[in-house]
Amino acid sequence: MIDYNIFSKIVNTISDAKLHQINELIEENLINSNNIYLYLNAMYQYGIDISFKQSKYCYLKKPICLLNKMYIYKNFPKNKIFIFNIICSTNQYLAQNMSILNSGDICLAEYQTHGKGTRGKKWFASFGNNICLSMYWNIKTSLINLSQLSVKISQIVAKILINFGIPKIRIKFPNDIFIEDKKFAGILIETFNKKKCSVDIIIGIGINIIMSNIYSKLINITWTDLSRLKIAIDRNVLIVHIVSALHDQLKKIQNKYSIFDEI
Structure with a gap:
């Protein structure tokens, strides 16, 4: 079950399209290692182009300009x-x-x-x-x-x-x-x-x-x-x-x- 507040927080963190450590996302959002991939993989469902590197990092192909x-x-x-x-x-x-x-x-x-x-x-x-x-x-x-x-x-x-x-x-x-x-x-x-x-x-x-x-x-x-x-x-x-x-x-x-x- 996805918590949309956590989902949005993760998207906000990685919206700059820079390389982010997956372990840091786990610690920042107080979720376990299994659940982090639930959130990251769910991004495809919402049309977010996310990529992974060496199973330790994730990044967006293009930055996202979130609503201000x-x-x-x-x-x-x-x-x-x-x-x-x-x-x-x-x-x-x-x-x-x-x-x-x-x-x-x-x-x-x-x-x-x-x-x-x-x-x-x-x-x-x-x-x-x-x-x-x-x-x-x-x-x-x-x-x-x-x-x-x-x-x-x-x-x-x-x-x-x-x-x-x-x-x-x-x-x-x-x-x-x-x-x-x-x-x-x-x-x-x-x-x-x-x-x-x-x-x-x-x-x-x-x-x-x-x-x-x-x-x-x-x-x-x-x-x-x-x-x-x-x-x-x-x-x-x-x-x-x-x-x-x-x-x-x-x-x-x-x-x-x-x-x-x-x-």
């Missing part, structure tokens, strides 16, 4: 920010806790065991290497056009990605973002509590920063990530830019058709 909680909290002091190492689904978490949420509250995770994609598909993302983000918003109109909203949110995210220097971005109607002919990011919008004058929405955003080859056979669409484009971006900075832009634009919804200001 303090940096994210500091940028959104008025919002509830839920950050998890491992969670079933960020969208699902917000949906289950909607009664305590305010517009603009967000949920982030290093890894989702059942990430949601469009049309009931599963969204795959390796631990600590991608963006798994969900945001709650209460829109003061029930006459919302979901396809239009998906397109506009895709445009917001696409513009930010372009500003970060990512080339050849295009939107596949209504909510997928491609780099040339390869899927790179996706948007999922779910609606709840639709009333005469309001509707609750949860916006899920997934972006491939570094995808493990472990998932290649599980994803039935051609995909890419930033690492394959040789583009290095701190995902914490990218998250802050995306959330800030969504906050600004969602506040500017003007009429019953949910038209955004020009982007």
Whole structure:
């Protein structure tokens, strides 16, 4: 049985992609020699590319830029920010806790065991290497056009990605973002509590920063990530830019058709 707190602590220790002694990991986490391999081997399941040397050392093939909680909290002091190492689904978490949420509250995770994609598909993302983000918003109109909203949110995210220097971005109607002919990011919008004058929405955003080859056979669409484009971006900075832009634009919804200001 894996203790996810210990698992996350080990990942944090070896996230620098340097050589680490396995015995030191055992001592630091107060676990026995048999259990350490339970944790290290489990990393493959979560899309972490770990390697071993002489049975005494382990290391990651690429460093992991973990979520910086303090940096994210500091940028959104008025919002509830839920950050998890491992969670079933960020969208699902917000949906289950909607009664305590305010517009603009967000949920982030290093890894989702059942990430949601469009049309009931599963969204795959390796631990600590991608963006798994969900945001709650209460829109003061029930006459919302979901396809239009998906397109506009895709445009917001696409513009930010372009500003970060990512080339050849295009939107596949209504909510997928491609780099040339390869899927790179996706948007999922779910609606709840639709009333005469309001509707609750949860916006899920997934972006491939570094995808493990472990998932290649599980994803039935051609995909890419930033690492394959040789583009290095701190995902914490990218998250802050995306959330800030969504906050600004969602506040500017003007009429019953949910038209955004020009982007």
